[in-house]
Amino acid sequence: MELMDIVIFVSSFSKDKVIYFKNNFLQGYVSSEEYYESPKYSSPVMFETENFLDMWNYVLDEIGRSFTFYFDNDNNQFCPKAAIQINNDGSICLVLSVDSEYSDEYQSKLKSAFPNDDCIVSYSYFMPFSREDFKKNLN
């Protein structure tokens, strides 16, 4: 299935925004993974667990803890996937992966919910790992 990512890039750490996104946009979504390591792609691993909630609480507890969560919702054919990436510098990517026919609708909803944050529509892979990465990738 061809999906487009609608990415809200939050430049400063906000636990409230992450929780708001999860509570208001990810009802019915489940984590795609069964094992969690932070940091996710590099060593040394500072924290690891088999429990989603443990990792969720760990990364939200303070700035500087990174992880990328992926979520699935088999009951939502228009937006079957989502992601939340929390970066070391506190910046955050809130991502909905949508069927292209519904991208305008979801983009509008996300922009309304996060009016002060950048909204990017990506047709490839765009989940910057820092504020600097975000600016560099858009140029």
Place this chain on the structure above:
Amino acid sequence: MRNFSVELFAEQGMQNTVGAGPSSKKAFNIDIANASDSELGALNHAFNRHASELSVLIDKPIKWAKKDNLASMMDNFNEAVNLIETQGTKVGKTRVPYGEKGSGVNVQSTEADVYIYQHTSGKEYYSYRRSSDNQFISAGEKTRNINISN
């Protein structure tokens, strides 16, 4: 690790011609041991979106930081894409959006070669390769019409 994707297509008596077809450039060609966060992130993103619909067996749980079995899973993904392109048909070209838009940035588009493979189940699978350099763009289950030009 069983290569489920090869077996899926082999049910129809097709030969695995990985590397011998028109698109031997791998979808992902990452040096896993020395990969950057963004390279692994891109691989994870592709796995999350397309691996199950391409019937690529994912070795769960995946431990990305420890890179357990990542190279072989990447190979399996590449093999599934290659099967679409070698056993399917190059049906023409299409324009696909590429990159990002927003925050003052306009979306780009690129011309892509389109490969379509129809499985005996009736499902169709697509693969897009950038026409200019054969760079892999996307692959998965075809769920919508694709505007084809020649």
